[in-house]
Amino acid sequence: MRLAYSFFIACLLVWLSQNVIAQQDAKPKREGVITGRIAADGRPVAGAKVFVHSTGGKIGDMQTTASDADGVFEMTGLGPGAYSVSTMVPGYVEPSGSLNPRMYRIGENVTINLMKGGVITGRVTDEFGEPMVGARVVAQKVRTLEGKPDRGANMMEVASSGRETDDRGVYRIFGLVSGVYVVSLNGPSISIPGVAQSRGAQQVYHPSSNRNTAAEVTVMGGAETSGIDIRRREMRGHSISGSVTGDADAGGFMNAFMVMLIRAADKEPVTMTALVGDKNFSLGQIDDGDYDLGAWRFNERLEFSTSVPRRVTIKGADVSGIELKLLKLGSIEGRILIEPRKEGEACKDPGDFSIEDILLKIRRDDKTQSSISTLAQLDQSVGMGRVSPVDDGAFVLKNVEPGRIRIETDLPGDDWYVREITQKSSAAPKPIDAAQNGVILKSGERVSGVVVTIDEGAASLKGKVVPANENAKLAKQIRVHLIPAEMTAANETLRYYEKMTSNDGSFDFRNLAPGKYLLHLRAAEEGESPENLDRPAAWDPIERAKLRREAEALKIEVELKPCQRVKDHVLRLR
Numbered sequence: 001m002r003l004a005y006s007f008f009i010a011c012l013l014v015w016l017s018q019n020v021i022a023q024q025d026a027k028p029k030r031e032g033v034i035t036g037r038i039a040a041d042g043r044p045v046a047g048a049k050v051f052v053h054s055t056g057g058k059i060g061d062m063q064t065t066a067s068d069a070d071g072v073f074e075m076t077g078l079g080p081g082a083y084s085v086s087t088m089v090p091g092y093v094e095p096s097g098s099l100n101p102r103m104y105r106i107g108e109n110v111t112i113n114l115m116k117g118g119v120i121t122g123r124v125t126d127e128f129g130e131p132m133v134g135a136r137v138v139a140q141k142v143r144t145l146e147g148k149p150d151r152g153a154n155m156m157e158v159a160s161s162g163r164e165t166d167d168r169g170v171y172r173i174f175g176l177v178s179g180v181y182v183v184s185l186n187g188p189s190i191s192i193p194g195v196a197q198s199r200g201a202q203q204v205y206h207p208s209s210n211r212n213t214a215a216e217v218t219v220m221g222g223a224e225t226s227g228i229d230i231r232r233r234e235m236r237g238h239s240i241s242g243s244v245t246g247d248a249d250a251g252g253f254m255n256a257f258m259v260m261l262i263r264a265a266d267k268e269p270v271t272m273t274a275l276v277g278d279k280n281f282s283l284g285q286i287d288d289g290d291y292d293l294g295a296w297r298f299n300e301r302l303e304f305s306t307s308v309p310r311r312v313t314i315k316g317a318d319v320s321g322i323e324l325k326l327l328k329l330g331s332i333e334g335r336i337l338i339e340p341r342k343e344g345e346a347c348k349d350p351g352d353f354s355i356e357d358i359l360l361k362i363r364r365d366d367k368t369q370s371s372i373s374t375l376a377q378l379d380q381s382v383g384m385g386r387v388s389p390v391d392d393g394a395f396v397l398k399n400v401e402p403g404r405i406r407i408e409t410d411l412p413g414d415d416w417y418v419r420e421i422t423q424k425s426s427a428a429p430k431p432i433d434a435a436q437n438g439v440i441l442k443s444g445e446r447v448s449g450v451v452v453t454i455d456e457g458a459a460s461l462k463g464k465v466v467p468a469n470e471n472a473k474l475a476k477q478i479r480v481h482l483i484p485a486e487m488t489a490a491n492e493t494l495r496y497y498e499k500m501t502s503n504d505g506s507f508d509f510r511n512l513a514p515g516k517y518l519l520h521l522r523a524a525e526e527g528e529s530p531e532n533l534d535r536p537a538a539w540d541p542i543e544r545a546k547l548r549r550e551a552e553a554l555k556i557e558v559e560l561k562p563c564q565r566v567k568d569h570v571l572r573l574r
Helices: 005-023 155-159 377-383 541-554
Strands: 032-040 049-054 062-066 074-076 083-088 109-116 119-127 138-145 170-176 179-185 189-192 215-218 238-246 256-263 267-275 281-286 289-298 303-309 308-316 319-328 330-339 357-362 394-400 403-410 416-423 440-443 446-456 459-466 478-484 497-500 507-513 516-521 559-562 565-572
Touching: 032 049, 032 083, 032 497, 049 074, 062 074, 083 109, 119 138, 119 215, 138 170, 138 507, 170 179, 238 289, 238 303, 238 308, 256 281, 267 281, 289 319, 308 319, 330 416, 330 440, 357 394, 403 446, 416 507, 440 446, 459 478, 459 559, 478 507, 478 541, 497 507, 516 541, 559 565
Parallel strands: 032 109, 189 267, 238 319, 330 446, 459 565
Antiparallel strands: 032 074, 049 062, 049 083, 119 170, 138 179, 179 215, 238 281, 256 267, 256 289, 289 303, 289 308, 303 319, 330 394, 357 403, 403 440, 416 446, 459 507, 478 497, 478 516, 516 559
């Protein structure tokens, strides 16, 4: 899994050091355990570093351990909540790099299967053809093998992935996920006081060009791609400078800013700089082109403000006087309610889970421009917009961008489902349906009164999509939709579910509300990831009605009773 958050946390710790550590000495005693096994190419990995990180993005909440001779690890002292589990084995990667890794709870067992990563190697020479020794080379993934733009790694991870050339000018970058890359001398740069000093380093891409004309390199897992040489040449770059204004006082003893530049065409990170106690910035060695420029600020409590990206065009000259206005992010407060089941109606084996094991997440659902935190994947780095409730069900989702916000849940076990999401409104006598309408949040606004009601008795549906006849072939990627069959539930968005099939046509729905459903199939977009579906169709009322009409015409129906587990449902493609 991705380790972007750990690198970001490490950068923060450089500045915080003893002050933050002193604040963490009074942590409550924890008792839970997560176990697992690390394997590479089917063989156990001894001594693999394992990282277990709780939700919420709190500094110090990541714990580490190592696997034993059999690849087995055990992480103890964990409290209730949801955890991501990742590992680091040099040269090996996970087959798929999901932006939304599965979350685990105490008592669960994790299996991480790694495969040999790809390799890019070549030689770096100067203008005269002489080898450059100690030159930093970076490989940046830009697309998947299917051609979909890659957003799996953020700026921190890209900037830290460089390798240096040896005395022959030869570099070798290993442990790469399959995909399409660009390779550069110096690579996307980052300047953080005390961590990295690459401000203004000239970027030259393979074979000897700027980013606009760089040759792309295809990498396959376990294979080595050689001859990716880079010849340095003088290229006149330009600068962008300006200041950070607005909500610039973070409070606390640390006031730090990050300014990032991103290519407008493909959202690739270009350069980033950190400012501590300074609100003026300057980014250098930038090629002609269109860019998105933005800033965010944070403090030791991981409280953020961000700016809306400014479009900046470089065309043969420096650009100065740019003002990046920081806007305070908002918050959503509420409570999770678990409806008790009547005696005899509860599932037979509900598992040992508590309300604190539920994970809440947010997704923006509007067409307004996102803040720089979205483009920079800041939410993936530090857990923004994710939280587990406390033991009485209360929760606060902090650092939320303005707009229409959807609340999603990651539930422990298979026996719970979300029955409704409501929000109290002073303008309406009854709570509004926040599942159907979303939560509208303004910049810096503090919204309260949100109630997420969880019920027991969820059903699950596993199965496989098969072709209409034996000689036919399935599309590589298919979306399976579940639509409530009852007309009274036509606008209950929580009763609409969708999943993308795996490569073998299988699908797996869990945490379903009991009831009757219509099933429908739609072709997915080429290169779409099963873990990172686009905006669900049910969020749009017009698309929701269209989906329902199509499903009613097919008349494929299934009834799921409370706690029912359907494991081998066959869905024939018509």
